[in-house]
Amino acid sequence: MRIGRNKLENISHALKLVCDAKQKGSYLVVLPECFNSPYGTKYFPEYSEKIPDGETSLALSKAAKDNSVYLIGGSIPEKSGSKYYNTSTVWDPQGNLICKHQKVHLFDINIAGGVKFQESEILSPGDRLSVFNIGPCKVGLGICYDLRFHEMASLYRKQGIDLLVYPGAFNMNTGPLHWELLLRSRAVDNQVFVAAVCGAQDKNADYVAWGHSMLVDPWGKIMLQAEFQEDLLVGEISENKFYDYNLPLIFYDLCCVA
Numbered sequence: 001m002r003i004g005r006n007k008l009e010n011i012s013h014a015l016k017l018v019c020d021a022k023q024k025g026s027y028l029v030v031l032p033e034c035f036n037s038p039y040g041t042k043y044f045p046e047y048s049e050k051i052p053d054g055e056t057s058l059a060l061s062k063a064a065k066d067n068s069v070y071l072i073g074g075s076i077p078e079k080s081g082s083k084y085y086n087t088s089t090v091w092d093p094q095g096n097l098i099c100k101h102q103k104v105h106l107f108d109i110n111i112a113g114g115v116k117f118q119e120s121e122i123l124s125p126g127d128r129l130s131v132f133n134i135g136p137c138k139v140g141l142g143i144c145y146d147l148r149f150h151e152m153a154s155l156y157r158k159q160g161i162d163l164l165v166y167p168g169a170f171n172m173n174t175g176p177l178h179w180e181l182l183l184r185s186r187a188v189d190n191q192v193f194v195a196a197v198c199g200a201q202d203k204n205a206d207y208v209a210w211g212h213s214m215l216v217d218p219w220g221k222i223m224l225q226a227e228f229q230e231d232l233l234v235g236e237i238s239e240n241k242f243y244d245y246n247l248p249l250i251f252y253d254l255c256c257v258a
C-alpha cells in the first residue's frame, strides 16, 4: 500500500484496498505497518489515536463488517494514557476487535551512512504475545522488528499457531539483505506459514520502505511476492500444504511435541 502524509487519504485508500481484496475472494486481509501515518517518530504523536475509539479503528471495524472479512489493520500509532505504542488491531467479519498487538521490539537502529531510527524516543514497547483464531487456523501477530526475534516466533509456535503475520516497514538498507531471509527463516524454523506486508516504496518519503510483501509456506518457499510498488497479493493457505513435502511433515510433528 502507498502511504502518504494525508491521514484521511491513507485511511480511505486502505478501505478501498480491503474492498478490492474482498472482490478477489480474500477472507483475511492484511495492511502494512503504520498505514495511516508516515513512518517516523516525529509523526507519531500527531497521527496517533485511541484504540478502539479513534477514527482509524472505527473505519477498520466498518470495513471488516461491510466486506465480511477478517482484517489485520497493519499498525497505527496508538495513544494510551500518556504513552504511545505501535499497535496492530484485528477485526472479525462482524466488525469486533478480536486482538490487539503492541510492537514488542522497538526499532532502534543507526547504520553508518544509512538509516537512523529510534522508535524508543517516542514509543513504549508492548509486553505480550497476540494470538487469535480464524476458524481452525491459529494466527500469531508481530510487527516488523519483532520478526527479527526468532525466540518470539518460537513462543508462538509453542502455542500451536499455523500462520505468523507481520505488518512491516523494512527499508532500503535492511530490506535487500534481511527481509526475505528473515521471513523464510521464521517459516522454516517453526514450520508455519508467514505473511509479511510492507508499505510500498516512496522515494520522496523521509523513510523509504522496501515493499516486497510476501507469503511464505512452511518449507520456506515464497508463494507470493510483491515488488516495490503497491500491489494486491491473494494467496491460499491450507493444512494440505504440509503434505506437499515429506520431510517437513516429520519436522512438523517434532515441532508439535518440542
Ligand SMILES: NC(=O)CC(=O)C(=O)O
Pocket: 106, 107, 143, 144, 145, 146, 148, 168, 169, 170, 171, 174, 175
Ligand atoms: N521498521 C522496523 O521495525 C524494522 C526494520 O525496518 C528492520 O528491522 O530492518
